[in-house]
Each structure stands twice: as C-alpha cells, then as structure tokens.
Amino acid sequence: MPGEILSCIPLAWEQAELLKKLHLKPDSEQGKEFLELAEKARKVASPKALYIVGYVEEKTEETVRVNQITFTSRILRVNLEKVERVFPYICTCGVEIDRAGLAGKDMLRIWWVEVIKEMALTAARKFLIQHLQKTYGLDKLSSMNPGASDASVWPIQQQKLLFSLFGDVKSLIGVELTDSCLMLPSKTVSGFFFPARTNYLACRLCQRVNCPGRVAPYEEDFARIYHSPEK
Numbered sequence: 001m002p003g004e005i006l007s008c009i010p011l012a013w014e015q016a017e018l019l020k021k022l023h024l025k026p027d028s029e030q031g032k033e034f035l036e037l038a039e040k041a042r043k044v045a046s047p048k049a050l051y052i053v054g055y056v057e058e059k060t061e062e063t064v065r066v067n068q069i070t071f072t073s074r075i076l077r078v079n080l081e082k083v084e085r086v087f088p089y090i091c092t093c094g095v096e097i098d099r100a101g102l103a104g105k106d107m108l109r110i111w112w113v114e115v116i117k118e119m120a121l122t123a124a125r126k127f128l129i130q131h132l133q134k135t136y137g138l139d140k141l142s143s144m145n146p147g148a149s150d151a152s153v154w155p156i157q158q159q160k161l162l163f164s165l166f167g168d169v170k171s172l173i174g175v176e177l178t179d180s181c182l183m184l185p186s187k188t189v190s191g192f193f194f195p196a197r198t199n200y201l202a203c204r205l206c207q208r209v210n211c212p213g214r215v216a217p218y219e220e221d222f223a224r225i226y227h228s229p230e231k
Helices: 015-021 030-044 076-077 108-137 156-164 169-174 220-227
Strands: 005-006 048-051 055-058 063-066 069-072 087-091 140-143 188-195
Touching: 005 055, 005 108, 015 030, 030 108, 048 108, 048 169, 063 076, 069 156, 076 169, 076 220, 087 108, 087 156, 108 140, 156 188
Parallel strands: none
Antiparallel strands: 005 048, 048 087, 055 063, 055 087, 063 069, 087 188, 140 188
C-alpha cells in the first residue's frame, strides 16, 4: 500500500521571527546573509508528507498489529487501547535543499541550513495534521515515534517495520532508512498519529539527561501509568 503523498506544502516564515531564533540582527551582515540563504532555500524546498490509514487488527500485552505488521511496544499498546484506526506517517523537509548545495563547507551556513530544514519539516508535519483532521473529522491527535524516547518506549529498530507499511519510501518521497535506522534527509520524522485520549508526550516518559529536543520534563507518575501492568 503506497499511501497518500502530500506535497506542494507552503513554506513561509516571518523574517523577524526567524532572525530572533538565530539571535541575528536584521541590519547586520550575518543577518542579511542568512535571509538571502533562507530565501534561496525557500525557493527550492519541497517538504512532503506520506501517510496511510492503518487498522489495529490484534493486541497483546506488549504488541499491536497494524495492517498485518506486528509492532512491539507496551507504551504504543496502552495508547491504542481504545483506538481502531491509526495513521502511520513519514514527514520530511525533502531532499531538495541538500541537493542545492547552499551551505558549502562553511560550518555556520551548514547550521543555518539545518535550521531551515527543521522549519520545512515542521511545515510538513503541521500540514499533515491539518489534512488528517479535516479529511477524517478528527479533533486532537497524538503521535508516537520509534526512537523518540527511552529504548523501552518504542525501539528505533522498529523503524524498519514502519517503513515496510509504505513500500519503496525512497521512490515515493526520497527518504532513506540507514542500517542503523536513522532517516535521510536528517530532518525527517516518522510514526503513528492516532486520536488523542491523553496528553501523550514521549518526553514525559524519557529519563535521558540534557536532551536538546526535550519539550516536557520527565514525570515519574505519568511514566508509572504507562509501565504499570494493570494499565
């Protein structure tokens, strides 16, 4: 099942907000250089989202089978307790920015390009959420992503199973999965969207110290709910 591809995703940003994010002044030489780079990237960028409709076919204490593929994660199992339909997805900034070679070998420009790619990924993810909500009459959605927390939550190795739901992902949206289960381009995310019944955030289960991507603190009581065998 190849799934549905969402492309032609609008990519726009407020210059002042973008400069503030990078602590650059608009009238500085670096500020002007970055804005020029950002505009070139915007013109070539093509963020994309790929998703399918998945149906929960079977559950055990530690596994969930979706579209004939069995995923092992107690946390996923708990989150899908009362869910029958999920939306496996892959969102990416696209390969176009990297192919344009905008950064060269300058370390500062390489970092700037990574920031721009992150914004392109954010645009793709938001676009997909809005599409799912409108198309399927959904209100609030939660997401789980392999490797996005402690290994006990949903091991990153399960990326291979997730990708197998889509077929040839590289030919569809240009995303490759490495032998170590990392995705290329680097600013790519995959997982399941599902109707939210709790305010699930993987960070609330993760005890990883000094994680740069943390958006919420670890909560022992929250983690206990998910890891409790009675749940």
